[in-house]
Amino acid sequence: MEPLFALPPGVEPLLEPIRRLSSPLLPQPTSLEPSPPPMEGVRAVLFDIYGTLFVSASGDIGPADRGGRDETAFRAALEAAGGDAGRLPPGFSGSRRYREVIAAHHAAARARGVEWPEVEILEVWEEVLSAAGMAVDLPRLAVEYECRTNPVWPMPGLLEVVREVVGHGLLVGIVSNAQFYTPLLFPALIGTPLGELGFRPEFCAWSWREGEAKPSPRLFAGPLEALREGWGIHPGEVLYLGNDMLKDILPAHRLGLRPVLFAGDRRSLRLRPEHPHCRHLSADGVITDLRQLIE
Template sequence: MNDNELIARIRALSRPLEPLPTAIEARLPRLAQVRAVLFDIYGTLFVSAAGEIGVGLAVDSDQAFAEALAAVGLPPRGSSALLTAAIQAEHARKRAAGIDYPEVDIIAIWQAVLAELGLQAPLEMARRLALEYELRVNPVWPMPDLAETLAWLAGRGYLMGIVSNAQFFTPLLFPALVGKSLEELGFLPELCLFSWRLGVAKPSTRPFEAALTALVRHGVGAGEVLYVGNDIRNDIRPSVQVGMAGGLYAGDARSLRLREDDPGCRDVEPTCIFKTLSQIPAVLGDSRLGIGGAIG
């Protein structure tokens, strides 16, 4: 199944989701030095029913497992516990090899699960199977003001990138649900760092360090970067540790992760807090924008 067919499946299985309100207050200091804006995806650019990518949660859902198998024409065997066990085993193998926050390749995971069930599937079928399951355990929809905010940033020359825990299907969410590819929206390919490609996931600082290495080639330093994400541990702490400004996206109660019970996050303070994506231009020097302001 090629990318266009996968995009069609995303559209077929997706329905509008509205963000749930949060009680946290916005904080919008001016950050006039910023030249690049990097984003998380799940829970930041997209409403995520699970709050983050389903692979990261190792979600058990026997119904989704059976439906995904049926969708690709395979018999209903086994359960989602096999998928969870395969993810956990791969994490353990990579930790033993010295990777602090390992990421899996979900296609390889599904191929291993199918082999355990005595089933064989070509690569393209495994790709679709991974997508079918993810869309069932973690439906997504673009956040309000997503396209307009990205257009504002691109139109004013800000470099844009992604640092996200993600799988091969994640970039396809943009053409499927926003109508444009990442590049068409203004993201630079070299600034798009996805965990499945790196083999390491947030909250490791390695994806952020890789982004900074790419930004150096554009003459941009850490102090000129704003990173926007919804998780204090996975997004704000590592971005601030490498010298970026950390913008907490607090626009959806499903995905807002304050990590108040995590001792490692107690002293982590975001540089700014956004209730909507349309507030991002306000910290970059557009005085016309404020809480609830419209992009002009």
Template sequence: MDPGYKRLLAGLSPLAPIETGLPESGTPAGPVKAVMFDVYGTMFVSAAGDISQADTKKNMDEVVAEIFDDLEISGIPPEGIYESLTQKIKQHHDTQKRAGVEFPEIEIDRLWQEILKTESVRLARQAALAFEIRTNPVYPMPGLTKLIETLKKKGVAAGIISNAQFYTPLLFEHFTGSLPENSWARPDLLFYSYRYGHAKPSPLLFDMAADALWKAGIKEHETIFVGNDMLNDIYPAHNRGFQTALFAGDARSLRLHEDDPRCKNLSPEMVITGLGRIADIL
């Protein structure tokens, strides 16, 4: 890992999940040959509840000033950088929606390159990572180590379907010692939104995952998808034919969307409050 990224990630501190009060329920509807995971709010405790959801209680100008000082960025005033970032994200989303992308995803490092007016991808990525760490710190969800050990021991096909950025795989390397594809996940079952320009709840990532699973001889109904958001996770996974497990282990990130018509009559096969439950069913 790049030493600059490693130094920034070393600043992450333990975070404990907040109980939701929801009881566990359900069992798999059939044999489970593969498990696909959301990341933020499921495998990682997310202080803001999800990726790129900044803690708006913080003074963003002060946050950016700290980052610029730490990374020795000069010649650009920190005031208004956060507003510029949010504006660029909106502009990108609007452009992609006009092009027919229903749920667009950005590449955050490219936007930071534009803001910093730099050709250095490394500097832009350091700034993006530093900002995310300060505004939405994360930490492994309890039970993640046991889950990974179980996945490796049993040889279960496993992967990720998640809204993510370039730093998401780095978080696994920092916390677990290796990238998912070098440890517990199949390289062909990793679907990070930033790589495809589509974010959940777009069906695209789930369609690609289903196609990859079929090539491995695994059908949708033999796969369980685990996520903390009824709309972004359970809805598209259910529509594609996956079994589903709602992760209700942290009040910060649990999203039930009870008023959304797409979720009103939607029920996951399982509700779980800890990753150990997935390890137990494998």
């Protein structure tokens, strides 16, 4: 499925469950003090999604194990996607099989030399449902399950900040661990597709497209090349905002960007002081509210 910079026909059915299953989430304050970065010389801003532009109840995208709650979510999502949970094989656990398939895909990718692999979630669900001998609307299943297991909500100030940044003539993009439904969050929850906010496809990179996840530097390659070749913008003129020292700040630092840590939600803030690559790593700035980026 194409990233939604303009809504193509047929997408509306996938927006409905996102709206129906989402409700306001407030960020939980952290103990960090803000030190907003200087914006002088910045010509482009790249954003992370989960835990940065959107509050994430689980803190990140990914197959966290919540036990029986995940299986309840799977069965509800299956029914919503046209399946019949009553026809599942005895003892079949869709949520467990889901995690197993993701782990197997990751292991296979690592065996091919991919250090930070990412799955294509529709392939995962196809394999899960084939084991159950059932065919359903896979995109609907993926959206229904994700919204039940990882609820999200726009971070306070999202629209204001993006519009202000674009209004000042800066280019904006996204580099995020994501799946096909991630771009749908914008039209579903804020009523505006990415393109109408000023995001260009060439300045955005999604992990499911690349088959690799952050902190892989490959995820940044496309947007940085487009900024350099099309606009003469070099890495030192690009600010990158993310909530994870390993997945966001480290690769941005190594690539010569201006990394800024978003520390606005305790659930998603990942300082990782025990990690050898993060122990002495620092960002160029810290913000605890998106609006501090434009103050």
